[in-house]
Amino acid sequence: MKRLALAGAVVVLGTVPLWVGGTYYVNVASQILLFGVFALGVNVLVGYAGLVTLGHAGLFGIAAYTGARLLTGGHGHVAAAAGAVVLTLIAAAVFAALSLRGTGLGFVMITVALGQIVWGIAYRWISITNGDNGVSITGRPSPLGLSLTSAAGFYWATLLVFLVAVGSMVIFVASPFGTSVRGTRDQPRRMNALGYHVWMTRFLVFLFSAFWSAVAGLLFLYYNQFVSPQVVALTASAEVLLMVISGGTGTLLGPIVGAALVVIMKSVASAYIERWNFVLGAIFVAIVVFMPEGLVPGTVRLARWAWAAR
């Protein structure tokens, strides 16, 4: 049953460009998938490790900016992608070393500060980041001779990355490492007493999360072929956190549903509503106050309750 649903989902996702009708919607679907990858990465930290970050747009942005600078500097796509991921991981190691000095609120505040530093650099260090004008690149890569220039081609490439990300999450959650990460979230002192290195576990999970944020950042760069300080603003960090939390933290499906919700709201609703930020804030407040566990677990709870009441 579960496998059938999974296979069905993959078939539906794989044929999106064929039935969704119109390049615009294919592009929206690509955005959902790429932000889904980002949200999955952030969820590793927020959901499974219990470390709420408001600075992950910084890592996302470092990957996008590094990729963009390497490409405009005349390097190939492989070098740009590898360089972006490596530099993001180095930055993430520094971020983790600093922010893991605190947990709970301390962690949140340090990640906010780190995110703002990245934003400050993107905005002010004009000789490297071109400031407010951003950096644009020309052309998407064509791995194995397949062109990603068309909306459908890019969608399929993103879907492939997305499926790998989901697969890695499934493996991560089931692995002993995933279990120990959840242990450090729920009972850090007991885990320490049991001989687990709590700090190292958190450090590694931070890097794992940063890796997928970097991949999402690269996808974003190739999707827009442009990156600007907007990408690393506090709003961007808040947006991805909203995806994770609205969908449901610590679940596999939650961040994906959340990413779909936010992207659809943003691209479809903003055609009708001018005040996207207001809506974002209002959803944030409503979800936290009324459905604190997120949409997916919340709906499951309501469905169970309705089932039991029958």
Place this chain on the structure above:
Amino acid sequence: MSLWLVLSVNSITLGGLLFLLSAGFSLIFGLMKIPNLTHGSFFMLGAYLATSLLARGLDFWTAAIVSGLLVAAFGGLIERFILRRLPGAELAQVLVTLGLSFMIADVCLMVWTGDPIRIDTPGGLRGATSMLGLGFPTYRLAISLIAVLFAAALWALLDRTRLGAMIRAGVDDPEMARVAGIRVSRLFTIVFCLGAWLAGFAGVIGGPILSVYPGLDQEMLPLALVVVILGGSGSLLGSLVGSFVVGFLYNFGQAMFPELAYVVLFLPMLLVLVVRPQGLFGRPAI
């Protein structure tokens, strides 16, 4: 006047403003354990409200106090009806305040449009005052003086009054304070309103220097955050010292390393975090 002197005066002025902003932030954080991410919005909202009040013909100081009160009332509503519903859920509180800050920013954009609005320097404080043979901008001196007065008043409030003793008890150990018969939940509302008032007031008196524009909230909030992390949460002295340190770092950083101004600003904070996670004047978490 030499560049250094100008920068120093500007730094002290900014430090004074930051103190008004971050004293409330620090008390709220220390007492309620809420990193109130709407604090920058209170600052901006206060300034915007004052522009409307000034347009109605109120004088500057009345407008500053009244718009502070409006912001305080608004803050009280937020505390009473939203944050109160989420006791102990720190993460939820962070998210709610963040969501609210987006909403406030958007409403401000809708009401006061995206154009920067200047607040005129109040009458009698225009021009320069000469001191030791040098001319200092009078209004900036006035801000520094106001900050010093508020620091003294807040110190007196916290250190000399019954309410202050109750607040300090709440910061140190809320459970024991409750057992001792202090209504900590009411203290929360009082401190939140006080913090919101200070932020709104600071926004208005900062208006003639900074003017009001969209994004002011996101600019001030990280500064307040740095002040509190540097100085230590819940410590008035920490806020005071932290504010002036940040004021100097920000102004000198912008003048000397314009491209790396933010790095100059945040690097000392990271150093403090590494060496003394509780901040310079904070007490270690128990």
